[in-house]
Amino acid sequence: MRARAVEEAIPTFCAMCGPGPGCGIYAHVRDGRFAWVEGMRESPLNRGRLCAKAYAAPEWVYSPQRLKHPLRRTGEKGEGKFEPVSWDRALDLIAGRLKEQKEKYGPESLAVLAPARRTYSDFLNRFLVAHGSPNYGHSGICAMQKAFAFSYTLGGTPFPDIGRSNLVVIWGKQPVYSGSTRSNLKDILDARDRGARIVAIKPTMEPDVALCDLWIPIRPGTDAAFALAVLHTVVGENLYDAAFVSEWTYGFEELKDHVRKYTPDWAERITGVAAKQIVHFARLYASVKPACIDHGNGLEHAPSSNDAVRAVAILTAITGNLDRPGGDVFPSGGGMPRPKSPGIKDHYTSEWIDRLVGPEFPKPFQPWMEGTSSAYYRIIESVLTEKPYPVRTIISPGTQPAVSTRGTRNVLAALEKLDFYVVVDVMQTADMRYADVVIPVASMYETDHPFEFTPDWIMARRRVIEPLGDYKSDYEFWFDLAVKMGYGKDFWGGRIESCMNDLLEPLQLTMEELRKHPTGIVFPRKPPVYEKYAAVFTRRSTRLSREPFLPQGKVAIYNTTFEEHGFEPLPVWVEPPESLTGTPELAGRYPLVFSDFHTSKVYNAGWLRNLPCLREVLPYPTLQMHPDAARPRGICNGDWVTVESPHGSMKIRAEVNEGIRPDTVMALHGWWQGCEELGLPGFPLLDGGANTNSMYSVDARKAYDPLTTAMSSQTLVEVKKAD
Amino acid sequence: MGRQYGFYIRTERCVQCHACELACNSCNGVERGLQWRKVMDLWRGRFPDVSNRSFSFGCAHCGRPVCVEVCPEGAISKRKDGIVVVDPGKCVGCRTCGDACPFGVPQYGQNGIMQKCDLCRERLERGRQPACAETCPGEALKFGPIDDLVREADGKPAFLLVAPTEPSVLISGGLTNDEIMGLFEFHG
Structure with missing residues (x-):
């Protein structure tokens, strides 16, 4: 039993996941050491609850893999030989190179790869704007792609009003592994307890699915086909809300004709879901009122991603479930005045957009919500192809291209060829051995900024312990670099406190005043407002022209904006680069569908495997497979297996259970780290490792959504017992 | 008459997030490799009619704790509030309790002394709940006097776990007594 004599409990935010503000925690410090955490009951966000990851914070902060001193490369790229330099010297090296390249190649030769969205993301964009580069490298696997399809179909993204719903559809989403405390x-x-029905549409039985009334085990990446067949049934059987359709939608007649060919029998072949189950779901969703769809990023990992989301949006609208109690509703906003955004968005011009090295969204649709952006993978490809021009410097703050984007082989070749590579991180990264300069940054437990907020809660982050090495925060890196580059006037003269105070101005607060509220300020919640159609359907878009998202002021079932720019006006089905129905010629050699999970109960993306308390829960990368797939291959639960696709191979352990389609196998993405304390190994980035990103196609014509550059995470594989 | 504290495990709300395990380890400073609380999974059925249920289990603070009975040193006792505690000064690490417990609860760390869940008794004294129950995102794990929990569950399909030691555990969510006891069959 531990004595708990001299202990201080410091209220602050958890920093073990993102995006958005962390949950409120009390960080307990004993004898100057960050010892343990517990949930903050005063936080309206997590109400005292925390997930498993939150408790690993002290192990993260004190990990032997922490970066503590800025490093400069002394050996060859990829060799991993560095010498320590001071913070100031490291920033001089970066600023010197950026100035030289800006002069020689233009400012667009710099790209910053975006991490999973954090509060500092807007400052990366701000730096790029100050520098003159449009190349914010965003990866097409998270909410931005979904928001795009929703905005251009409905005027905004609706969220499920689960508390008032009688049918909740969890579609391509993981409510347990992502934000379980919210x-x-x-x-x-609670909905289930009061008798609402819960349906899950996803390929495997995850903990949330285990609690459902109905599981629709769909083949990975075929959500668009499934949704089109559901539309076929809803339209064909007149299960739609005729009044809403006639008043608030545009193009329903065209949809009627269009979905006639997407029969449940057609979809059964593609999705692997029985036609009668598709019909059953369509009738259920259209008849139980109100019904909501809790849509997740699983919809965004396919070349048909944009159309999958559009089809879901159309389904929500025509069944009368849009912005009505218990349906999918547009946020009404909180009771708190919103702090200013640190993004600079009024600098954009068509000349600026023309300089994008590889637009994430087509140029006519730029800028999007975060600003102008190039696709993460297209920035990396530009280094190899030099088309339209090669990016010369890449800065990776809190992101690891070698495990975070498709085509690991290309990524490593590009990092090898790249003129200048800067890694900014708390922890050693998968590709830092290619870096010219490595910048260590403080964990968010070692800084006293920024403030973070929800629509009804705002709190200042507090420092739990002093920094353990020669580093500052992510924010200070960008502020200091901006000053060295001569962009100080855009960065509050390099003073973070001034910046924070400026952003807080709408609340008539300063950071100092905010800090006087240790657990922050909670604002009263506003009652929701429904049926805001007239306001939402006329919202202006983010494009330069600011033309509205919906030109007709109605739900864009038939999308004239997309049509005008050469894209499909109605949602269509596009096969993944490799699939049982799209490339049957490959199915002999590679008979199983492969995809990956994006989230896990204890890990985030390519992180946290080095923390013993989490690694004990999931010690090895696994391939989930059905007994009917395992048995004929002589594979038993726990065996090491080789998974081979047309593009790469992995060696991981079989996890055999009934909770997955027999024709599909799935693995968790992001494995590379070892865990020193437990003596557990790390894994190679390429063949024989555990990197799912090495398994997929990077064929520019097949692997990405043609409109939103969403990246597919489906291929075909064969699995064998490893020697 | 003292109270008997216990847990109400609503397996229909347990989502296998393991937060209870980590909260327990973190709050109690449990040494690496040991766990006072475990989340266990139970698969049933064949694809696609499958169910996967899980529940979180620590010490059951049994009404007739066999560990207290068998301890040759008298190191384990049951307090008036029902909490079964070990006196580390008396325990000699003979592991008799570990062999006897039907749930495999007793753990032995580097010092060899038995350790296990004590319902976060220091927190209880401060008016708080055990760390596991406080953190549970699904509110699957409820803590309190077992009589109160039984009253709360009135009308719901919940039952007190049946075992010779009379565990202070109320369970709902469709798992049977046999299924749950089956998860522990390698113990006791």
């Missing part, structure tokens, strides 16, 4: 999971469980 209201979403509790709302689903």
Whole structure:
């Protein structure tokens, strides 16, 4: 038993996941050491609850893999030989190179790869704007792609009003592994307790699916086909809300004709879901009122991603479930005045957009919500192809291209060829051995900024312990670099406190005043407002022209904006680069569908495997497979297996259970780290490792959504017992 | 008459997030490799009619704790509030309790002394709940006097776990007594 004599509990935010503000925690410090955490009951966000990851914070902060001193490369690229330099010297090296390249190649020769969205993301964009580069490298696997399809179909992204719903559809979403402490999971469980029906559409039985009334085990990446067949049934059987359709939608007649060919029998072949189950789902969703769809990023990992989301949006609208109690609703906003955004968005011009090295969204649709952006993978490809021009410097703050984007072989070749590579991180990264300069940054437990907020809660981050090495925060890196580059006037003269105070101005607060509220300020919640159609359907878009998202002021079932720019006006089905139905010629050699999970109960993306308390829960990368797939291959639960696709191979352990389609196998993405304390190994980035990103096609014509550059995560594989 | 504290495990709300395990380890400073609380999974059925249920289990603070009975040193006792505690000064690490417990609860760390869940008794004294129950995102794990929990569950399909030691555990969510006891069959 531990004595708990001299202990201080410091209220602050958890920093073990993102995006958005962390949950409120009390960080307990004993004898100057960050010892343990517990949930903050005063936080309206997590109400005292925390997930498993939150408790690993002290192990993260004190990990032997922490970066503590800025490093400069002394050996060859990829060799991993560095010498320590001071913070100031490291920033001089970066600023010197950026100035030289800006002069010689233009400012667009710099690209910053975006991490999973954090509060500092806007400052990366701000730096790029100050520098003159449009190349914010965003990866097409998270909410931005979904928001795009929703905005150009409905005027905005609706969210499920689970608390008032009688049917909740969890579609391509993981409410347990993502934000389990937020209201979403509790709302689903409460809904179930009061008798609402819960349906899950996803390929495997995850913990949330285990609690459902109906599981629709769909083949990975075929959500668009499934949704089109559901539309076929809803339209064909007149299950739609005729009044809403006639008043608030544009192009329903065209949809009627269009979906006639997408029969449930057609979809059964593609999705692997029985036609009668598709029809059953369509009738259920259209008849139980109100019904909501809790849509997740799983919809965004396919070349048909944009159309999958559009089809879901159309389904929500025509069944009368849009912005009505218990349906999918547009946020009404909180009771708190919103702090200013640190993004600079009024600098954009068509000349600026023309300089994008590889637009994430087509140029006519730039800028999007975060600003102008190039696709993460297209920035990397530009280094190899030099088309339209090669990016010369890449800065990776809190992101690891070698495990975070498709085509690991290309990524490593590009990093090898790249003129200048800067890694900015808390922890050693998968590709830092290619870096010219490595910048260590403080964990968010070692800084006293920024403030973070939800629509009804705002709190200042507090420093839990002093920094353990020669480093500052992510924010200070960009502020200091901006000053060295001569962009100080855009960065509050390099003073973070001034910046924070400026952003807080709408609340008539300063950071100092905010800090006087240790657990922050909670604002009263505003009652929701429904049926805001007239306002939402006329919203202006983010494009330069600011033309509205919906030109007709109605739900764009038939999308004239997309049509005008050469894209499909109605949602269509596009096969993944490799699939049982799209490339049957490959199915002999590679008979199983492969995809990956994006989230896990204890890990984030390519992180946290080095923390013993989490690694004990999931010690090895696994391939989930059905007994009917395992048995004929002589594979038993726990065996090491080789998974081979047309593009790469992995060696991981079999996890055999009934909770997956027999024709599909799935693995968790992001494995590379070892865990020193437990003596558990790390894994190679390429063949024989555990990197799912090495398994997929990077064929420019097949692997990405043609409109939103969403990246597919489906291929075909064969699995063998490893020697 | 003292109280008997216990847990109400609503397996229909347990989502296998393991937060309870980590909260327990973190709050109690449990040494690496040991766990006072475990989340266990139970698969049933064949694809696609499958169910996967899980529940979180620590010490059951049994009404008739066999560990207390068998301890040759008298190191384990049951307090008036029902909490079964070990006196580390008396325990000699003979592991008799570990062999006897039907749930495999007793753990032995580097010092060899038995350790296990004590319902976060220091927190209880401060008016708080055990760390596992406080953190549970699904509110699957409820803590309190077992009589109160039984009253709360009135009308719901919940039952007190049946075992010779009379565990202070109320369970709902469709798992049977046999299924749950089956998860522990390698113990006791």
